[in-house]
Amino acid sequence: MSVVKLIVEYEGTRYVGWQVQPNGPSVQAEIERALATLHEGPRRVTAAGRTDAGVHARGQVVSFPEDHPLPEKAYVRGMNALLPADVAVRAASLEPDGFDARRSARGKRYRYVIENVDTRAPLTRRVAWQIFQPLDVAAMRAAASPLVGRHDFAAFQASDCACAHAVREVRRLEVLGEAGGRIEVVVEATAFVKHMVRNIVGTLVEVGRGKRAAGSIPTLIESRDRTLAGPTAPPQGLCLEEVFY
Structure with missing residues (x-):
């Protein structure tokens, strides 16, 4: 059986997140609704990550098994004709059986x-x-450095996270830009615990505001105590850029 792989982009403002939920519209529901129309029958999809309410994606990956896949172009053109303006399929491909x-x-x-x-x-x-107080970007960069590598990120994990443990490997963590303009925090890791990026950003912003010393991060990691880290950054600044296979 073939597996259809879709690269999906969306602006997540009006959604309760990726996953279907009873309390509002989800990106997953929109994708599955379009697929059901194309295939004249229901289809259930799997996503690489369950983005939260208000979070965006440029490179979300979606897959589903299909006995009789359509031509790849049909998924792009056909689904984009059916999807709302804030969701789009950027690319489609057929993958071997077992791809998820x-x-x-x-x-x-x-x-x-x-x-x-x-x-x-x-x-x-x-x-x-949008932050109106000037940030010390150099201090934010210094604080980010110790987070690279394999650590227990329990201090940056949401309290309701269902993961068995919080050990993850961060391959890249960069703070780009300068105070008074656009600042970007780029995080690449093997996997993430719930709210990990937003909690890291909230902590780095505290450093940038002078509320936390840049050198305190190693001790914070070792504490594994979420209450000692910074606040969860708001969702609208976050975007899932790419998934690696």
Whole structure:
């Protein structure tokens, strides 16, 4: 049996997240609704990651088994004709039997955008965290460095995370840009615990605001105590950029 792989982009503002939920519209529901129309029957899909409410994606990966797959172009053109304007299929391919968007993934890259501006900027309010106080970006970079590598990220894990443990390997963590403009936090890891990127960003912003010493991060990691880390950064600045296989 073939497996259809889709690369999906979406602006997550009006969704309760990727996963189907009873309390509002989800990206998964939109994808499955379009597929049901194309195939004239229900299809259940698996995603590489369950993005939260308000979080965006440029490179979400979706897969589902299919006995009689359509031509690859039909998934792109056909689904985009059926999907709402804030969701799109960017590419489609056929993968070997056994491919699974989640289980086959070897890593993901997220990008978190901060607009460090003097006053509110309406055009970026849905895709960035707007912070009006100047941030010490050099201190944020220094604080980010100890987070690279294999650690127990329990201090950056949501309290309701269902993962068996919080040990993850961060391959890349960069703070790009300068104070008074666009700052981007790029995080690439083998896997993530719930809210890990947003909690890392919230902690780095505390460093940038002078509320936390850059050198305190190793001790914070060792504590494994979520209450000692910074607040969870708001969802709109986060985007799932790419999934690696």
